[in-house]
Amino acid sequence: MLTLHLADRSPEAAVLVDGASIAAVGPYEELAAAEPRARVRRWPGILTPGLLNPYGPELLEATYHPDPREADVLGTEPIVGARAREIFRADPARLGASARRGVQRMLAHGTVAVAGELRSRAAVDAVRRAGLAMGQRPDRLPGPPVLSPTPLILLPRLVPGGPARFAVFDVADRAELVRRGAGTCVATVIGGRLVYRGR
Known part of the structure; x- marks a missing residue:
């Protein structure tokens, strides 16, 4: 089943998921028009590759x-x-x-x-x-062990054919994500499955 994930602060980076893989990444309007039967999940904030x-x-x-x-x-x-x-x-x-x-x-x-x-x-x-x-552990760790390390380490960008692995944060942009931290997460998707939903 196709699922289209849209975060309201990053509509240009909507993600179309097919099973455990990313089928497409792009503007929400384009993806929704191409796959009108896809289930749509709307989130507040921004969609990122995850941490x-x-x-x-x-x-x-x-x-x-x-x-x-x-x-x-x-x-x-x-x-x-x-x-x-x-x-x-x-x-x-x-x-x-x-x-x-x-x-x-x-x-x-x-x-x-x-x-x-x-x-x-x-x-x-x-x-x-x-x-x-x-993942690869950085040569220098960002500080003491915490759930929201500073600085946050974002994974590489999402690409079609790649694994459907990403997160959504209820922030206006990446600068606010860096300032407020990963406690702003509202959804985490791994293997195309919603493994965490904050609301």
């Missing part, structure tokens, strides 16, 4: 992402350092569940690829199941 988060190992293997049912004891924010290591030592099975929740948090920040050498089977499986691509 590479360079902190795969740090966020998925060295950080504990609490289960919402643990909020009364552990809170809701990611736990790092000695406390995270203590949680994983006490119950190694928690690593897999934490990695899956970490991947979900990444998707909610427009991440479509991660970088860094993942050593645990649990983290590798969580990344693979979500369909996240593995």
Whole structure:
């Protein structure tokens, strides 16, 4: 099934998706006229190729992402350092569940690829199941491991025949995205599937 994704602040960069691939990229009016039966998904903001988060190992293997049912004891924010290591030592099975929740948090920040050498089977499986691509880790990391690194690392532009992997951010333009960060994500698409929807 064909799906046409349109972000209101970037109508010239609409994306027509056919299965897991991009069929076309271009002005919304042209794509809609060429494929009038395509399902249309309208989003606020801008559509981008999505983000590479360079902190795969740090966020998925060295950080504990609490289960919402643990909020009364552990809170809701990611736990790092000695406390995270203590949680994983006490119950190694928690690593897999934490990695899956970490991947979900990444998707909610427009991440479509991660970088860094993942050593645990649990983290590798969580990344693979979500369909996240593995990218090249930059020589210099942008700062401490966070879900919205500064500067944001955008993947190369979207092209016909390429993978349908992109994100939509509720901002006016890329400058505002850089200023406000990846927490403005409203949708993430991987393999043509909507894997995160903020609203």
